[in-house]
Amino acid sequence: KERQRAERNQLIKSLKESPGKRDAKNFLKHFDTPKKPESRSASKVERAHSERLYEPTKAIQDSPVFTQQPLPEQLPQETVEPLHIALVKLRQPQALDDKTLGGIALTLSQMVRLGLNIAVVVDVDEDITSDTLELSPTWENTLREQVSRIVDSLEEFNEPGAFEVGHALSYSGVHSGVSHTVHSRGRIEVKHSHLLFHPMEEGIVTVIPPIAYDANSKRVRARPDEVLLALTREFSGLSAQTAERNDVVDLGDLVEAKVKSFADKPLLDRIIILDPLGGIPSENRADGAHVFINLEAEYQSTSLGQSNPFSKIVENEMSSLLNTSTRQITCAPRQNRHFQNLEIVQQSLKLLPPSSSALIITPAEAAVSSQAPLIPTLSTGVRTRRSKNPLIHNLLTDKPMISSSLPAPLVNRSTSSTAPNPATFLKKGIPVTTIPSLPWAPPSPNNPSIELENDPRIDFPRLVDLIEDSFRRKLNVKHYLDRIRGRVAGIIIAGNYEGGAICTWETPPALPGAPHPDSPMWIPYLDKFAVLTSSQGSGGVADIVWGALTRSCFPNGLVWRSRTSNPVNKWYFERAVGMWNLPDGQWTMFWTTEGVEMSRWDAYVGVCSGVAPSWADAKAPD
Known part of the structure; x- marks a missing residue:
């Protein structure tokens, strides 16, 4: 065990020097050997007593102690090291x-x-x-x-x-x-x-x-x-x-x-x-498989019909896999096996803490070695970096190899393909709530906008705390509510206000009056995207909120802006269809809409240029 600890300490030392500081910090917090608690020796205790100001206390301390064994100089301690x-x-x-x-x-x-x-x-x-x-x-x-x-x-x-x-x-x-x-x-x-x-x-x-x-x-x-x-x-x-x-x-x-x-x-x-079959199939991704499944929010839809070929099984045929001796499943063996993998992972993670996770991956992917960092090719002599091992990457980061919120690959996979699926990462996860229920539509007399501060479904103080914690600054609540009043499209809440998004319906400043509800001049705008600092970089909260935002709430696209110097812009850029620096030089505009027409482009620019910040401090606006 000492040898194992020494090897791990060396690996941990290397990890501390790696570029992924947040991932390294999370790994070390979970896996590093806890430090021994400080102890007070008997002699230190005696010295502390001897320095008391009151003689009665000292007299009691000086009284003889009758014992059959010598008092230990130091209390016994053990390093607590969970398995x-x-x-x-x-x-x-x-x-x-x-x-x-x-x-x-x-x-x-x-x-x-x-x-x-x-x-x-x-x-x-x-x-x-x-x-x-x-x-x-x-x-x-x-x-x-x-x-x-x-x-x-x-x-x-x-x-x-x-x-x-x-x-x-x-x-x-x-x-x-x-x-x-x-x-x-x-x-x-x-x-x-x-x-x-x-x-x-x-x-x-x-x-x-x-x-x-x-x-x-x-x-x-x-x-x-x-x-x-x-x-x-x-x-x-x-x-x-x-x-x-x-x-x-x-x-x-x-x-x-x-x-x-x-x-x-x-x-x-x-x-x-x-499993030689690989991850859980998905018809919604060009590569044919789910990257990440948040079981708390997605298990039912994944298993019963919305995104998987094997989910065409009727519900009454989905009796418990582990409690029936005879099963009559009307799907092919491959699809049946995928369902069983999903089911056993879901049942297992139910028993474990939220920090536990699962990975369904092919043996070939698991066998990829990352020991030799560079491999020269015979034809060109160019040295290429060996692929990362998905299991080691997952252990160090608690994440899949690619982010689930990234756009799907451009290369489509044939639905009849028998090739193994890419890996699927699964967590017990957190629930995702959309208020109001989907689909969201522009405001109208029959569909008035919700009011964040008065809606009984929303814990407004916690929503404000989430925004202020994520942005690390105070919100001018009155100014903000006045600005978005009558324009709120809806909000997304992940878990217990661990993350969320506020979306609004905006109109170009040059447009006179409110357009008809069916008008294309109602622009879906991402007003706030927030994740608690304690949840950033772990648990996939940002990916969960982003997936709900772009795949469920606004699958046809939306627009938002970010301060040009914001370090999060790289993350936004990877998930956007395009970006453009607004003429004032202060803001960068992002959008997920495919094929934006010129009239709508002008509306995007007008909206992103005209939104007034609502912060209570004098810092540069976000």
């Missing part, structure tokens, strides 16, 4: 060559050196998973061979080693007729957790075959997804809590468990599914 865990499911390793499997092993060993302890669930099932409990000779031989390959590959790169843990799981016999939830128990449970925790504490990668033992100590075949969920329950501490409530527990074990501090509990940080 960070990644749960990996490797699907169809029998289809991988030794080079790819070795690349995966190298990546996982690098993650161990960065402080993330690994448990690997082996899945040799085909696209349609069998529900039988019987161990067929063919299946068992395949499993044994692949477990051996995985362990051997990990042993080559991970110095602490790797080994198979084949006796940790039990089969409880719970069936679909028994009422229970994923939060309490399932058919598969972890019976001997010490077989997992002790090796992982030493940096050893545990490899877990999907085999469990029933009440008669007979080996039975388990579904890998059930194994993944059972391990999630165990690593989240739910299994131990259930045992304390329902089972007879040895008193010594119970006392030992109780004296452990909360910080000593394992932290399941990542769920990683290595």
